[in-house]
Every structure is written in structure tokens, then in C-alpha cells.
Amino acid sequence: MQVVLLIDFGSTFTKLTAVDLEERRILAAAQSFTTVESDVMQGFNHALEKLHEQLGNMQFIKRLACSSAAGGLRMVASGLVPSLTAKAAKLAAFGAGAKVIKTFSYELTEEDIAAIDDIAPDIFLLTGGTDGGNFKVIQHNAELISTAKKPFPVVIAGNRSAAKKCEEIISSDIHPTYITENVMPELNRLNIAPAQAVIREIFLDRIVSAKGLSHEKALIEGIIMPTPASVLAALSLLSKGTEKTKGIGEIMCVDLGGATTDVYSIAKGYPLNSSVMLSGLREPFEKRSVEGDIGMRYSAKGIVDAAGMEEIVNISGLSSEEAESYLCEISHDKSRLPSDDSTKAMDFALAALAVRTALIRHAGELERIYTPSGAVYKQQGKDLTGIDKIILTGGALVHSDNPQAILDTAISNIDESNLVPRNPKAILDSGYILSAMGLLSTYDEESAINIMKQYIGGHVDGAN
Known part of the structure; x- marks a missing residue:
């Protein structure tokens, strides 16, 4: 058995994933709080103990790590x-x-x-x-x-x-x-x-040296990269495929967190209509954007500021007083989870509007310009209207009763000038494996893409 250990030193949790390269499957996963204030290897060792409890004292042929510790x-x-x-x-x-x-x-x-x-x-x-x-x-x-x-x-x-x-x-x-x-x-x-x-x-x-990662060169080897770069590598591989394994085509991903919302697009984004002119900077095929003011807990106020309280009330079905009360609760208790129908409705509304705001900011925009010979259209940024698959990850999306409905609500009532996907299907990364697979792709692309197709290949058509 050839087993690789994949490590993600996150801001909150250190996550370990053990992968069998011969059978191309995930053997086990474990996590522990990231000990960024002292030495991150303490949190790593706690997670490793949990992993060994599942696997026994297994030897790893390779250890690869990424990090977003301390942001x-x-x-x-x-x-x-x-x-x-x-x-x-x-x-x-x-x-x-x-x-x-x-x-x-x-x-x-x-x-x-x-x-x-x-x-x-x-x-x-x-x-x-x-x-x-x-x-x-x-x-x-x-x-x-x-x-x-x-x-x-x-x-x-x-x-x-x-x-x-x-x-x-x-x-x-x-x-x-x-x-x-x-x-x-x-x-x-x-x-x-x-x-x-x-x-x-x-x-x-x-950064890595300052957080104590470099002190364990015998323990962690190979390439260490930022976690978002690892996620981007995984999405690129899943989209484009390899010489032996076909990719799934142009895709997007939304990672909705408590403080920020990341959006990735692996797509050309060229105008789909011959009458549209592409203007400004040509954006990269592999693009990531970060919305630092949009998140489910620490940045919930940013969702309200961007979308408006009226829209939150419309989607949740609650009164403005009930909505304000819940927003006050989560501002004081960031660990507050929805526990009944009304709080679930509020989290649904917040998630949908966070995704909507992040998608609009990430995607391109169409501008109509009037000339003596008639109207012409100018495109700034990427046209993502043709994207038919969006990978969803982050607790509020993964644990939702209906992530597809969140996505459907997010893309509804968006102005046609915003070039976001029009009818995408939701795909869940419920095991949070993208960062691990990005790391693995630097060592064994075939195993990485085959594992991703197994674990995050299915569409979400309704409730989980």
C-alpha cells in the first residue's frame, strides 16, 4: 500500500487526509485546532494521533502540506x-x-x-x-x-x-x-x-518559517504552498483533466466561510455573442477572487450592506424584527448554529445572498453603448453565463438541507448585465478535499483527478 499524507494548516483547523495511491481512494481524515499562537506542529501532532487511531501506525511515502494559517x-x-x-x-x-x-x-x-x-x-x-x-x-x-x-x-x-x-x-x-x-x-x-x-x-x-512549519523538515516534505493556490490547482486539474483522464470542463467554485467568501472560475470567459466587444484587461483562465466583507458570521453585516435587509426578509420569509434579532445573536455568538425553521430560513437567506454578491463581483459585466449606427455591447471581465457546474463548499453550504436551492436563489433576480452563470448545477465538496487534491496533483495527477471524480462528482438535485 502506497499512502500519502496531505496536510492543510488552516486558520482554524489543521486537516489531515491519508490517500492510498494504489487504490486511488481516501483512507481516513482527521483534524485538530490550529495552534498558530504557539507552534502549528502541536495541532498537527494532535490531528496525526487521531489519524493513527483510525489507521494504526501507518507509514507514509510522502507528506505534502499547504497553509492559510494566520490568514x-x-x-x-x-x-x-x-x-x-x-x-x-x-x-x-x-x-x-x-x-x-x-x-x-x-x-x-x-x-x-x-x-x-x-x-x-x-x-x-x-x-x-x-x-x-x-x-x-x-x-x-x-x-x-x-x-x-x-x-x-x-x-x-x-x-x-x-x-x-x-x-x-x-x-x-x-x-x-x-x-x-x-x-x-x-x-x-x-x-x-x-x-x-x-x-x-x-x-x-x-510566513511558513515564522509559524514553525520549517522546524519539521523530516516530518513534512515536498511542496508547501498557500491553501488557495492548492484549491486552484485542484479545480484546474478537475476542469482540464490529464492525458489519460478527461476533465469535466469549465467550472466554478464558491467557498462560503464565516468571514470571507472565495470564488474560483476555471474558464476562458470570452464573449458568447459576436456582437459583444471585449474591453479592458483579459482576465486569467484560472481566476480567484476573495470577498473579505462577505461571510456567514464574522462578515454577516457585509451581506446585509450589500444585499439590503429587504432582500433578506423577502428570501427568509421572516419579519425585519426577527431578522435583526438573529443578526444580533450571531454577531455576539459566532458559533451560533441554526436550530429551528426560522433560524434555518435566515441562514438560507444569508448564504444565498452571500453567494449572489460574490458571484456578481467575480463575474464580468456587460455595458450597452449607443452609437450613431445603433447599440453596441462592451464586456468587462469574464462572461460566465455558460458555466453549468458550480462546486459548493464551506459549512453553510455543505450542511444545508438544500444547497441547490441556495444556488438557484442566488442567481435569481440578477440583472442581465451581470455575466454570472444562468442555470448551474450544484456539486458539493462535502469532504473538503479540494486543498488536499491540489497538493496531491503536484505528486500524482492521475490519483488526484480520479479521487475528485469519485468524491465530488455528483450533482445535488435536492435535499441531501
């Missing part, structure tokens, strides 16, 4: 203009598993540097200008960043003509610099993979 990389980015370079910087950060705290555009000010020091980011992504284009702004920003008092590494991914000068300005003991390729070398052409690779390298060198 992963907290990133600040700066660019030239919001609609171009700054957006490219955000896409690069999300793809690498970082959490973008704030972005700045145009020339930084001393007040901006004070704000950056207050944030104390784990990493700063400095972009600006196409290759051969504007270099004054990125050099000005480099001068100001060099005055920041808090220590953080700086990734320089802007106009290549200015890269070395920016490095000379910024590089110091508290601000080590990393030069990589421009995230937007030409107007409207993204080049985010090199920046993503550097961000992941910094993740390994700085």
Missing part, C-alpha cells in the same frame, strides 16, 4: 491607474493565495506610507507602467516605500526599465526586494505568473 500573506499593492495596473496586481496576488488588504494607485503620499505602516503587510507588490512606458510614478513610489518604518519584502513587478533603479532605492535590511517580470508588460495584456511564483516563494521563506 496567509497580507498584501498591499500599488499601481499606476486603478483600472489597469492596480487591477493586474490584485489578480496576481489572489492567484498566489495572498489576501489583498489595500491597493493604491497613482503617486503615493506620505499619508499613504503612514497607512501602510499601520497595516504592517507581510508583502508589498510594487507595480506601475507598461514596459517602456511611464516610469516616473513607480520610481516616486519606490522612494516613499523606502521610508516605511515597518519591515516587509517588496516585489517589484512593473516597468522593467525602472526595476533596477527601484531596487537600488528600496533594498535594505527591513525591505528586501525581489525583481520579477512586469505584471502588465503591454496595455491590456496580463503576465501574472512570474509575480505569483515570487509571492509563493516569499510565503515559503517568511
Whole structure:
């Protein structure tokens, strides 16, 4: 028996999954609270003990790990203009598993540097200008960043003509610099993979070491990557397949948590109508977005702010007083679970509106423009209307009585200008295996895709 141990050091739980490569099946899974305040290996060892209780003292031929402990990389980015370079910087950060705290555009000010020091980011992504284009702004920003008092590494991914000068300005003991390729070398052409690779390298060198993961090199081997990057790898594999195993085609995934909502799309997103023009940045085939203000408990207020109390009342069927009362309860007790029909109805409404908001923000938008020869349409972002499968994960979706109904409600009453899926089927990742399978795909793609097809391949047509 060839068994691989897959480890996800999450912000709350450390999850272990043991996989048999010969039979291509999951043998057992276990979890324990992540001990991020001390040494994360303590939580790992507790989970490992639980796993051995199920499997005996089994030996593993490989141990692979990913982590989002302590929220992963907290990133600040700066660019030239919001609609171009700054957006490219955000896409690069999300793809690498970082959490973008704030972005700045145009020339930084001393007040901006004070704000950056207050944030104390784990990493700063400095972009600006196409290759051969504007270099004054990125050099000005480099001068100001060099005055920041808090220590953080700086990734320089802007106009290549200015890269070395920016490095000379910024590089110091508290601000080590990393030069990589421009995230937007030409107007409207993204080049985010090199920046993503550097961000992941910094993740390994700085964040992982700080949390105690590097102290157990004999225990954990192989590639360690951010958990969102591992999920993205799993979804990409499931979508595209391998030489031997066919993928399931273009897909999306929504991960609804207590504090944030992540959306992934593995799709080209090109206009489906020949009369539509694609405008602005071409977004990557594999895209992740993070809604930091949308979540079922810590960010429930964000759902209300985005969707409105009237919509929550309409979907839940409760009075505004009942809805307000429940929102007050969960704001004081984040562990509060629905216990009766009314609280289940409220969680249903919150989940549906969280998914709706996150999908709208992730997908592209269609704009009608009137010209002398008639109306034309301009598309910004991805057209995801043709996506027919959305993987759902996260406690509120996995434990729902009817996740398909949540998804159906989420996509109802959406303006046609929002290019979200129109009639998708829900697929549940009820075992939370995506991050584990992303890790496994770096070692054995065939086992990873076959296990995913077994465990998250079925459509949800009604109640579980």
C-alpha cells in the first residue's frame, strides 16, 4: 500500500487526509485546532494521533502540506491607474493565495506610507507602467516605500526599465526586494505568473518559517504552498483533466466561510455573442477572487450592506424584527448554529445572498453603448453565463438541507448585465478535499483527478 499524507494548516483547523495511491481512494481524515499562537506542529501532532487511531501506525511515502494559517500573506499593492495596473496586481496576488488588504494607485503620499505602516503587510507588490512606458510614478513610489518604518519584502513587478533603479532605492535590511517580470508588460495584456511564483516563494521563506512549519523538515516534505493556490490547482486539474483522464470542463467554485467568501472560475470567459466587444484587461483562465466583507458570521453585516435587509426578509420569509434579532445573536455568538425553521430560513437567506454578491463581483459585466449606427455591447471581465457546474463548499453550504436551492436563489433576480452563470448545477465538496487534491496533483495527477471524480462528482438535485 502506497499512502500519502496531505496536510492543510488552516486558520482554524489543521486537516489531515491519508490517500492510498494504489487504490486511488481516501483512507481516513482527521483534524485538530490550529495552534498558530504557539507552534502549528502541536495541532498537527494532535490531528496525526487521531489519524493513527483510525489507521494504526501507518507509514507514509510522502507528506505534502499547504497553509492559510494566520490568514496567509497580507498584501498591499500599488499601481499606476486603478483600472489597469492596480487591477493586474490584485489578480496576481489572489492567484498566489495572498489576501489583498489595500491597493493604491497613482503617486503615493506620505499619508499613504503612514497607512501602510499601520497595516504592517507581510508583502508589498510594487507595480506601475507598461514596459517602456511611464516610469516616473513607480520610481516616486519606490522612494516613499523606502521610508516605511515597518519591515516587509517588496516585489517589484512593473516597468522593467525602472526595476533596477527601484531596487537600488528600496533594498535594505527591513525591505528586501525581489525583481520579477512586469505584471502588465503591454496595455491590456496580463503576465501574472512570474509575480505569483515570487509571492509563493516569499510565503515559503517568511510566513511558513515564522509559524514553525520549517522546524519539521523530516516530518513534512515536498511542496508547501498557500491553501488557495492548492484549491486552484485542484479545480484546474478537475476542469482540464490529464492525458489519460478527461476533465469535466469549465467550472466554478464558491467557498462560503464565516468571514470571507472565495470564488474560483476555471474558464476562458470570452464573449458568447459576436456582437459583444471585449474591453479592458483579459482576465486569467484560472481566476480567484476573495470577498473579505462577505461571510456567514464574522462578515454577516457585509451581506446585509450589500444585499439590503429587504432582500433578506423577502428570501427568509421572516419579519425585519426577527431578522435583526438573529443578526444580533450571531454577531455576539459566532458559533451560533441554526436550530429551528426560522433560524434555518435566515441562514438560507444569508448564504444565498452571500453567494449572489460574490458571484456578481467575480463575474464580468456587460455595458450597452449607443452609437450613431445603433447599440453596441462592451464586456468587462469574464462572461460566465455558460458555466453549468458550480462546486459548493464551506459549512453553510455543505450542511444545508438544500444547497441547490441556495444556488438557484442566488442567481435569481440578477440583472442581465451581470455575466454570472444562468442555470448551474450544484456539486458539493462535502469532504473538503479540494486543498488536499491540489497538493496531491503536484505528486500524482492521475490519483488526484480520479479521487475528485469519485468524491465530488455528483450533482445535488435536492435535499441531501
